[in-house]
Amino acid sequence: MALQNVRxxxxxxxxLMGSGIAEVCARAGFQVIVxxxxxxxxxxxxxxxxxxxxxxxxxxxxxxxxxxxAWGHIRGTLRMEDFAACDLVIEAVVEDMPTKKQVFAELDRxxxxxxxxxxxxxxLSITELGSVTRRPEKxxxxxxxxxxxxxxxxxxxxxxxxxxxxxxxxxxxxxxxxKTVVISKDRPGFIVxxxxxxxxxxxxxxxxxxxxxxxxxxxAIRLGLxxxxxxxxxxDFVGLDTLLFIADAMFEEFKDPRYAAPPLxxxxxxxxxxxxxxxxxxYTYAA
Ligand code: 3HC
Numbered sequence: 149m150a151l152q153n154v155r156x157x158x159x160x161x162x163x164l165m166g167s168g169i170a171e172v173c174a175r176a177g178f179q180v181i182v183x184x185x186x187x188x189x190x191x192x193x194x195x196x197x198x199x200x201x202x203x204x205x206x207x208x209x210x211x212x213x214x215x216x217x218a219w220g221h222i223r224g225t226l227r228m229e230d231f232a233a234c235d236l237v238i239e240a241v242v243e244d245m246p247t248k249k250q251v252f253a254e255l256d257r258x259x260x261x262x263x264x265x266x267x268x269x270x271x272l273s274i275t276e277l278g279s280v281t282r283r284p285e286k287x288x289x290x291x292x293x294x295x296x297x298x299x300x301x302x303x304x305x306x307x308x309x310x311x312x313x314x315x316x317x318x319x320x321x322x323x324x325x326x327k328t329v330v331i332s333k334d335r336p337g338f339i340v341x342x343x344x345x346x347x348x349x350x351x352x353x354x355x356x357x358x359x360x361x362x363x364x365x366x367x368a369i370r371l372g373l374x375x376x377x378x379x380x381x382x383x384d385f386v387g388l389d390t391l392l393f394i395a396d397a398m399f400e401e402f403k404d405p406r407y408a409a410p411p412l413x414x415x416x417x418x419x420x421x422x423x424x425x426x427x428x429x430x431y432t433y434a435a
């Protein structure tokens with residue numbers, strides 16, 4: 149299917165990533181249906197989209213009229229069945245294979261046969277997700293980066309059975325969304341997280357060894373390497389639960405200690421210290 153035939157994009161999940169994906173698709177002129185599991189999460193997700201677009205207006209990236217037009221393209225729902233109207237669905241639920249497989253099996257049952265099913269997974273296998281559908285050639289990875297409206301990269305992940313035509317649709321979509329594409333084979337962590345995750349976990353190990361304070365580690369990376377955020381600020385930004393899911397998935401596949409989550413990370417997630425979104429992670433955030 150060519151991109152000009154895509155009118156309606158479905159987004160499964162309206163968390164940090166799902167809301168960003170819904171926003172950029174609506175801003176690019178697609179009709180967007182975004183689904184959450186309950187009213188409260190849906191309301192929070194839609195509020196996040198509105199706040200992000202308001203910030204874009206404030207920064208002069210979007211006019212007030214464009215914001216209202218984009219907002220008018222977004223419809224929230226609690227029903228998976230509403231994806232029957234979609235030509236492309238992008239899944240952005242929790243980074244857990246059984247949950248994602250269930251979503252893909254349901255999407256395969258509900259969506260029209262021409263629809264492409266994409267996952268925003270940051271580490272899990274696209275080939276495995278495709279295997280629970282009757283359309284593995286139309287299953288692909290679209291890995292966006294947080295904050296989605298700001299980060300200019302789209303990492304496209306090609307499963308063993310993904311068709312060339314599906315990859316071409318991904319490239320055309322990225323162009324519409326103003327994103328630059330990199331292509332990765334279906335290996336855990338793809339390009340970005342293969343390099344990012346050991347780096348972030350090493351920062352925690354450095355802290356636990358008492359080599360430096362987290363503030364100094366962050367400052368060192370920010371000013372010594374010109375990264376916009378040091379590793380602890382970035383981990384809080386990504387979400388410590390998400391980081392742990394990714395690290396565990398990568399360790400499970402590679403069995404390489406570089407991907408083994410340090411005990412401190414697991415304890416922090418158990419305590420509900422998930423980073424910016426929960427008000428506390430390595431740092432504390434005002435409500
Ligand atoms: N819509 C459009 N543009 C927006 C916007 C919005 N909602 N919000 C901000 N912007 C623009 C601003 O206008 C500005 O653009 P300009 O430089 O052309 O003026 C730019 O984005 C930066 O915005 P701010 O000045 O508000 O913010 P900062 O300069 O403090 O930057 C940041 C914020 C972009 C988050 C920056 O700190 C950053 O890049 N951090 C690193 C983020 C990162 O590494 N993300 C990837 C995480 S890993 C991931 O997602 C993968 C997963 O699998 C783990």
